Amino acid sequence: MQVFTKEGLYKISVDIFQSMGATEDDAEQAAEVLTSADIRGVDSHGVSRLTGYVALWEAGRINMTPKVKIIREHKSTFTIDGDSGLGLVVAPKAMKIAIDRAKLYGSGWGAIQNSNHFGIAGYHAMMALPHDMIGMAMTNATPFIPPTHSKEAMLGTNPIAYAFPAGKENPLVIDLATASVARGKIEIARREGKEIPKGWMVDK
Template sequence: MNYYDLSKLRLFVESVFTKMGIENEEAILATEVLIKAELRNIPSHGIIRLPDYVRLWQAGRINANPQIKIIKETHTTALIDADKAAGLVVGPKAMKLAIKKAQEYSSGWVCVNNSNHYGIAGYYAMMALEHNMIGISLTNANASVAPTFSVERLLGTNPIAIAIPTDKQPAFVLDMATSPVARGKLTVMEKKGERCPHGWIQDKDGNATDNPSIIRDGGSLVPLGSDNTHASYKGYGLAAVVDVLSGVLSGANYSKWVPPIVSYLPLLANAPGLGTGHFFGAMRIDAFRDAEEFKKEMDNFIQTFRDSKTSAESDAVLIPGDPERIAEEKFSKIGIPKIDAVDKELRELAEILHLDFSL
């Protein structure tokens, strides 16, 4: 396995965003979101997305110099029009606003419309941790998931992220798609020439398959739970709730109208809203109880699971956020793993944009 030097990769990603015309400070923020995905071993939302962002920008679907504005606001809530900004640009701003409102009024809730793909949901939820707050981040995504009993793609993988601070234990960080796998992970499998487990996707007729390319031939992801027998209606319900909070509530698009992350797919006619939608929340713990006491109880809560008897399948019970935290500790030291097919695309992108790719 070969690895990218972290500092060099960060500079390259930043140079791509700058080449798109994104202002320096915002390019740095966007870079941090992408690099965090790589560090936390979520490459489906990392540098693999750079060529897609550039093509969306070239197609006029990402605005490099947006006029991001608050269009409705109360003490504890806000609605932001992102003006077709990269989600990686508006996302940090929206979460900062939610945190600011929570600092003043105990909780803050911010919806965003007219946006684009924003990377990993967990990045934004984790922003609340240093403020002794619980952070929440949701987003809808272009339709790749068929509801239970359907073969039509009507929902995105619509992730949910909740970050909860602790005392001595690592923070509790849930960052999950509402499908068995994120759409981008199928893309990574395609590029690696791998097959996927049964129970993740179905073909255009609703038959289970292990071909990660089947989405291109009319297939779809299934909701979390895989099928009705295994409670896929619960994953379907979760995905629908995320779509309502991110899309319907914000005035963004929802269901099949959420804009695709790839520029070669057209936008559907009769769209009910504007762009992609996000939902951010921050809750101050001391609005409910003493924050330090809460964090100590969270330690005890987590330790209860760590001390539990394990099955033969594993020698430890993991807490949400453990795999990503362990990966981040590792990759911060050795660099970011290279995927050959992605590396090739980045080199081609560097040539097109006349950028140095000496990584």
């Protein structure tokens, strides 16, 4: 088994994103989100996702040089148009704005349209922690999940993450899919040729 350092994975990720046309700053931001997932043990949303982002870019679904802008706002709330940008870049930009709004108004709430997969939800929620704020991040997802007692995929895993500061103690971070399991964990099991527990998938 080949072992990679965080620095090595980070550099590989930056190089790949830049080869796709991302600016240096955006490539570094995207790489930071991916490698942070691996460091936290969430391999399903780490650098293993790179092939998926490349595929989306090759299909013309990701704009690597987006003009991200606020299209609606009112004090603590705002909506951003991501211009089909990489979610790994657009979401942190939105979170930074939400944090700034929270400093001004007591809370900050942002919505994003026209973006893509944003990686590990917990990363974005945790951006609030250094500011002694509660962070929250959530997203919709492609419908892969059948509702209870059915077999037709109609719902997304729609992940939600919360991050709560705890003073001198470790922060409380909750990052979950609203399904039995995150789809990425099934992808990892498939790549490794491992069986998955009963209840993770429906096949009939």
